Amino acid sequence: MNEFEKYEIDGREKLKSVFKNVNWEFTAGQFDPYDAYANHKNKTIIAEIKTRNYDLYEYPNCFIEVKKLNNLLKNEADEIIYVSHFTNNVTATWNLTNLTNEDYTPQMIWMNKTTAGGIIQKIEKEVIELNIVDADLRITTTGEKREYLTQSMLKALQLYKENKK
Incomplete structure (x- = not known):
């Protein structure tokens, strides 16, 4: 099993634990337009x-390619x-x-070519920013919604930014 397949399986298992009441099914292809689908409540x-390899609090945002x-x-x-799963047992979800197009401003950023795979190759990607404060935050292993994480996260991010100066 290669690194990409490990990330895929890990992300799928975490999705099922975060949203336990949803009967998720998963796509088969590596380049499908989405990873999971479900019919839930009509x-x-x-x-x-x-699946990210860092804690939620490391960055104030995530990116999605345009x-x-x-x-x-x-x-x-x-x-x-x-859905972004983080190493500190927190999952952030944005409803897109x-x-x-009027809701965001695309930007060009040098990023890893792929999320997983072991080979780090940088390319320029057109992305939009998804702010952590706008996400639905849940404990990954239980699916428990954690509203209070947002306030503590903001404080941690503020301290992080101050210490980087």
């Missing part, structure tokens, strides 16, 4: 899953979510369903 949900976002938005799903 809604079709699709999810893009990322190309990936546009592919997600082309689907006729009732709900489109972007009603996002339009």
Whole structure:
């Protein structure tokens, strides 16, 4: 099993633990437009899953490629979510369903070519920023919603930024 497959399996298992009441199914291809889908409460949900190799508090945001976002938005799903699992047992989820081009400003950033895979190759990507403070935050292993994480996270990020100066 290669590094990419390990990340995929890990992310899928974590998605099932975060949203235990949703009967997730998973796509088979490495380059499918989304990673998971479900029919839940008469809604079709699709999810893009990322497993990060750092804690939630390390950065104030996540990024999604504009190309990936546009592919997600082309689907006729009732709900489109972007899921990031972090090493400190926290999962952040953003609902992208009603996002339009007017809602964000794309930026070009040098980033790793792939999230997983072992080979670190940087390329320039067109991305949008998803702020952690806008995310639904849950404990990964239990799915418990943790509203208070946002306030402590903001304090931690502020301290982090001050110490980097």
